[in-house]
Amino acid sequence: MRKIAESTVRRLSLYLRFLEDFEEQGIDTVSSDALATRGHTTSAQVRKDLSFFGSFGKRGLGYSVPELASRIRDILGLGRAYRVAVIGAGNLGAALVHFSGFDRHGFHVVSLYDSDPKKIGTERNGLAVRDQKDLEADMAEELADIAIIVTPASVAQELVDRLVGAGVKAFLNFAPVQLKVPDDVVVKTVSLALELEALSYGLRNR
Amino acid sequence: MRKIAESTVRRLSLYLRFLEDFEEQGIDTVSSDALATRGHTTSAQVRKDLSFFGSFGKRGLGYSVPELASRIRDILGLGRAYRVAVIGAGNLGAALVHFSGFDRHGFHVVSLYDSDPKKIGTERNGLAVRDQKDLEADMAEELADIAIIVTPASVAQELVDRLVGAGVKAFLNFAPVQLKVPDDVVVKTVSLALELEALSYGLRNR
């Protein structure tokens, strides 16, 4: 399959959110223009994004809301449940354990890890904190599909290496480091400092 | 000044992080190639990014680490302190209150708001939870430079409207909505659901 731009994939996620809103409101047909308006883009962009994956609309009419939603879920691979492990039981890690919106598309946080003996064995937001030492053993038993890294930067790479070794293929990284992983492993990094600095730059010229 | 691509600004933030690492290690000269290797990009990219803002290196030698760091801080507008208000004292909001790394570049969380009477007046991570009703009054007294929105999607836009009215010019948004703001206001949205869906897509083709 042709290589699809990151930006296209992100817009598809957005469209899906809008389609779900429309579905809730009982709207069952939508035009590329309606989706575009909702997402601060253009109708041509919407149609082009979709065209990489097939043709899902009816000319002269638009798209069936439930059908297009279903197609986008297929494209994004959302037709299954994902087991998510959160690595790091600090404030942010604990907050992510039940961040509403995770479950919505099948992302279930199933475990939470830390290395601090004071935390291990306690519960954070209803989930037991497990010992980081047991990562490999636990993963061998029941592999996580996705690991969310919420540890200090200094230990992030080492933990990722261990998780990669254990078979984890996808990471959402909140540690302010550039992670190195093999080609067959996917990483998305969310850097709050970086977002704030982009805001700072944005504030400069006004 | 010429319009600079978002991607360039984000890479500059990255370079800055690397330069600070180098500085800590006592390295005082660095080549575009060294920065590139560290940031998963190319030396030409690094030089091009910098060239939009001036020429900071010495041919045949490279860049002075402290000087380049200082130049990038200037470019990004980091030569000042930013007052940050966190709107929403849920798990995530509380976690952000002292997310290490915020202070590092001059982003200081100075206030935390919620609308839940049970929370108002209590402390979360050492910061008093203020009443959302008082937003306007508080902002009139001491305006925040940046507001971080960590509320349910349903109230995010309304709060942003109020904050924009009160004079806030920059938002970091964690609510899963597309915020509408005037042209002179900057917004960056971090959508965890969207990142996870991008991971899901990434997992599909392997």
Add this chain to the structure above:
DNA sequence: CTATGTGAATGATTTCACAGCT
């Protein structure tokens, strides 16, 4: 008549490649 799907055109970003300093 309306709105999709898509090549072709435009615009933006990245990479190349080399002249010019140190």
Add this chain to the structure above:
DNA sequence: AGCTGTGAAATCATTCACATAG
């Protein structure tokens, strides 16, 4: 000799515009 700074070339992403289907 080594590495920057930068036009020119190549690649990638978006927008245009229209033929086509309902």
